[in-house]
Amino acid sequence: MNEIIQQKLMDIEEKHGVKILYAVESGSRAWGFPSKDSDYDVRFIYINQPDWYLSIDPQGIGTKRDVIEEPINDLLDISGWEITKALRLFRKNNPPLLEWLRSEIVYYQKYAFVDNMRTLESDVFYPNSMLYHYLNMAKKNYREYLQGPEVRIKKYFYVLRPVMACKWIEKYNMTPPISFHELLEDTVPEGKLKNEINQLLKRKLAGDEFDIEPRIDVINQFVEFEMERLEEYAKSLNIEVKDPTELLDGLFRDTLKEVWQEY
Structure with a gap:
């Protein structure tokens, strides 16, 4: 099954013209209590090419979707979030995203993005x-x-x-x-x-x-x-939260430069 997932991720990159940064198992298999008929819940974070970001329309609006969702079948459920969407959710301390960072079933990881993201977790924890x-x-x-x-x-x-x-x-x-x-x-x-x-x-x-x-x-x-x-x-609880936006903006820009080196 791992080979099928790897090929599916490669197909997504080619089809959408993106680079996948990180892909993991996120469902009951990652939690440690799968059933014998449990499907595979694959979640990933990806980054578009620089020109996609350099436009007057913000990402996530209209045709500039910030998610990629593949058709679900009985065996494989696979979907991903664009990097700025992921970082906005990270800023909000989104639990599903933070669970992705802890999954022990990692299908793909490339570039420094996820490791750098983990170092900032204490700045967003709420x-x-x-x-x-x-x-x-x-x-x-x-x-x-x-x-x-x-x-x-x-x-x-x-x-x-x-x-x-x-x-x-x-x-x-x-x-x-x-x-x-x-x-x-x-x-x-x-x-x-x-x-x-x-x-x-x-x-x-x-x-x-x-x-x-x-x-x-x-x-x-x-x-x-x-x-x-x-x-x-x-x-x-009454906790004051720091605004980590500047740090996350820097992480996004650094990743854009690392992945698309001509940028």
Whole structure:
């Protein structure tokens, strides 16, 4: 599959006249709990040629789209963000983008862009927005899937992971790791709760196609308590954020020069 993804990335570069800077796995495979039929969620950052930026129309408007999206099939979902869009989202501390930077499944990386971007993360880190992103994700999935006496058991992972991410942010005041295993080991103490979560994880990784089953009360109680507590914690934060725009402008210009050396 890796060869297919590599070829697809090369085809995208040729078709759109761009250079891909970084491409990673971003879904359940990167999180550490894929099902046997999980697709590949490939996400990438790319840069256009200089003339694309040197025009009177801003990027992202009209025909100057700042995303590339390939048709989705049952096996491969691949899409990318143009570099200035990615940097604007980076400035906002966008959690999905920061997860891309932590993915251990890297399909492609070239030029200094991503390494330089990582060095600036402390200049854009803003726990409030990240906490609310993960909290809203947890509440939405909990509300939709886990409130009845019988629930979609596998959906626990899509509530537990954002709750544990919030606990990591609270504990370390930094972006959480992408790995479900790492979050679980650090944020959930030994005991019945962790045993239940580990048992579910083993079943999922083994390809056990569990769906509607009686809810697991110890997990429900944990996520209900933590969502309420973490929301109060997020409300209590009052953090002044520096404007990193000048730094990000410099990163963009340096990357443009490195990739298109004639610029």
